[in-house]
Amino acid sequence: MTEPPQKVPLRDIFRVFFTIGASSFGGGVTGWMHRITVGQRGWLTNEKFLSGLALGQVLPGANVSNMAVYIGQVLRGTLGAGVALLAVLMGPFFLVIAVATLYDEAIKIPGFHSAMDGIAAAAVGMVLRMGTMGALHGCRKAAPGLIAFGVFVAIGILQWPLAPVALVAGPISVALAWPRGSRDA
Amino acid sequence: MRDNPLLGLTFILVPFSLLSIGGGPSIFAPLQREVVDVMQWITAREFIDLFSIARVAPGPGAMLATLIGWKVAGWTGAIVATLALFVPASILTLAVARVYDRYRGREWHTALEQGLAPVAVGLIFAGAISIIRLSGNGALTWAAAVGAGLVLTLRPKLHPFVVLFAGAALFISAEMAGLWPLVAP
Numbered sequence: 572m573t574e575p576p577q578k579v580p581l582r583d584i585f586r587v588f589f590t591i592g593a594s595s596f597g598g599g600v601t602g603w604m605h606r607i608t609v610g611q612r613g614w615l616t617n618e619k620f621l622s623g624l625a626l627g628q629v630l631p632g633a634n635v636s637n638m639a640v641y642i643g644q645v646l647r648g649t650l651g652a653g654v655a656l657l658a659v660l661m662g663p664f665f666l667v668i669a670v671a672t673l674y675d676e677a678i679k680i681p682g683f684h685s686a687m688d689g690i691a692a693a694a695v696g697m698v699l700r701m702g703t704m705g706a707l708h709g710c711r712k713a714a715p716g717l718i719a720f721g722v723f724v725a726i727g728i729l730q731w732p733l734a735p736v737a738l739v740a741g742p743i744s745v746a747l748a749w750p751r752g753s754r755d756a
Numbered sequence: 757m758r759d760n761p762l763l764g765l766t767f768i769l770v771p772f773s774l775l776s777i778g779g780g781p782s783i784f785a786p787l788q789r790e791v792v793d794v795m796q797w798i799t800a801r802e803f804i805d806l807f808s809i810a811r812v813a814p815g816p817g818a819m820l821a822t823l824i825g826w827k828v829a830g831w832t833g834a835i836v837a838t839l840a841l842f843v844p845a846s847i848l849t850l851a852v853a854r855v856y857d858r859y860r861g862r863e864w865h866t867a868l869e870q871g872l873a874p875v876a877v878g879l880i881f882a883g884a885i886s887i888i889r890l891s892g893n894g895a896l897t898w899a900a901a902v903g904a905g906l907v908l909t910l911r912p913k914l915h916p917f918v919v920l921f922a923g924a925a926l927f928i929s930a931e932m933a934g935l936w937p938l939v940a941p
Contacts, residue, residue: 663815696904
């Protein structure tokens with residue numbers, strides 16, 4: 572693994588990821604992260620960032636926290652990953668609770684639940700868009716399409732528990748994507 | 757587990773952390789099942805409010821877990837829930853990131869990426885439908901969600917906050933227009 576040009580101080584990692592986390596309103600954080608870490612700071616190459624992004628998306632965990640771990644690890648190993656994770660979550664942790672604290676007061680305002688339902692509906696729109704982009708990108712063939720549909724029906728419609736579904740569908744799906752006649756398996 | 761919420765949160769969230777392929781949205785459906793139906797820690801109404809709060813506040817949507825922990829067991833609950841949801845997945849990401857770059861371009865590498873993508877897509881759509889199901893206003897929620905998804909697709913640079921705000925405004929107007937009875941909090 573190539574080292575970055577200079578050893579990035581841990582406090583810089585903390586500061587950058589704290590800012591990213593605390594200002595990550597409404598999603599699109601990975602774009603913001605790319606802008607700062609690749610564009611402004613030059614901490615890692617574009618290729619390395621995108622490869623980490625793909626990794627962060629296929630592995631379990633939120634994209635934001637996985638990217639913080641990945642970039643932190645590239646810069647300063649395990650310690651860097653820990654600092655970046657802590658920093659990126661710290662702002663949202665307190666802010667989300669601050670907003671929820673106002674909830675008990677806000678609940679008395681007429682129309683509050685409607686507003687919350689409306690926000691939830693719009694946020695579901697973002698989720699649908701993310702799912703659609705993923706489907707267009709990775710589920711064009713019959714097999715992945717069926718896997719995605721099967722997982723959706725099992726979890727979303729039949730409400731089966733996640734663990735057995737993921738543990739069955741995951742390996743089957745990876746096996747189907749496995750290259751035939753591969754030698755480095 | 758019902759008697760010790762901290763233990764309960766840990767037992768529910770640690771496995772979810774390791775199964776949250778594609779990030780927070782993929783565990784919303786099973787999370788709702790566990791905390792609303794099985795453990796009965798919060799009501800469906802509270803779940804959808806917390807989901808919206810997590811969307812309005814900065815940070816990943818998975819901060820919903822922080823809010824559930826906070827609701828169930830105060831500050832300790834919030835900390836335990838956050839750690840339980842973010843740390844296991846982050847450790848896995850760290851471990852994989854350390855070996856990942858060494859094997860870039862190998863065929864199994866691609867198979868893993870391609871194989872897990874459809875599972876994530878299925879889980880993301882299941883998460884979307886579970887939120888829609890929780891909201892009382894089915895048809896309007898569907899319309900708003902699809903509309904928000906389309907707007908976000910057509911206007912990629914539009915700040916997501918605008919869409920969330922528009923969703924809230926739409927639902928409040930619909931309530932005032934008498935499309936559904938005012939529900940007392």
